[in-house]
Amino acid sequence: MENENKKFYLSEFTCFDGEFDITFNIIDVNFHYQRITVAITRAGKITQDTFDLARDNDGKLFFEYGKFFENKISLDDFEEVK
Secondary structure: OHHHHHHHOOOEEEEEOOOOEEEEEEEEEEOOOOEEEEEEEEOOEEEEEEEEOEEOOOOOEEEEEOOOOOEEEEHHHOEOOO
16 A cells, blocks of 8 residues: 555646646645645645545546545546656
């Protein structure tokens, strides 16, 4: 499980929310409790938040983000930062 965690550590995903680009960096993935902690950069501000992980119909892990949790962000969308 530790190797799985290292695989995701600081991986990055960027999306556009209609106003700003939002960058997510994975800080921690807890597979036991099915939670992910990410650093979120939006409009020059950095915050940290923890979200519950869920699985889609294909078995891929994702978390929901947004004011009404309207965005599904898959862990498969994250890329290693070089």
